[in-house]
């Protein structure tokens with residue numbers, strides 16, 4: 472039976488649920504999150520996005536076909552030209568200047584996660600790299616949808632984190648998430664059980680590192 476992206480999630484169900492339904496996410500949704508925790512998270516996410524862009528550059532290097540190369544280029548361009556600019560203005564709205572962003576030290580959770588993704592891509596092939604990146608792309612889209620279906624979630628001006636949820640429920644992000652799932656499903660369809668086991672380890676580790684990223688925000692860890 473061909474493997475699908477869903478099988479990776481099922482194989483790591485406990486970790487996936489702990490990531491999607493994390494305390495940080497719940498508190499974002501009901502508006503109770505401490506502003507300091509959110510600001511700490513935003514600052515580290517700026518550093519995360521820079522490394523994330525490098526991972527797309529690595530995907531370009533690892534691309535065997537023109538179509539893969541174009542896709543990696545689109546990803547890199549979206550992060551550098553759109554997401555990072557948006558992130559900087561969003562940080563400004565939360566009282567974090569561009570100068571402060573430029574001088575931030577990386578928290579250990581940021582270092583661990585981003586370098587894990589880059590190392591996995593360096594050691595492996597384009598599929599390893601995409602599996603390592605997939606908890607980011609797919610997870611955040613799923614988190615926005617999970618929050619929207621949750622009774623405790625507050626939307627609109629009475630939740631200071633409403634714009635964050637709106638960003639990840641946007642058609643743009645949801646479309647990118649679906650495109651990533653399609654890409655993975657095409658490749659996973661051909662892998663052997665042994666290769667699937669390997670990829671499951673990558674997916675589990677990346678998911679655990681996303682959990683650590685939320686913990687880092689919640690506990691202001693450096």
Ligand SMILES: Cc1ncc(CO)c(N)n1
Pocket residue numbers: 516519606607608611681684
């Ligand atoms: C840590 C992290 N994971 C995923 C995303 C979604 O791109 C993000 N911005 N930050």
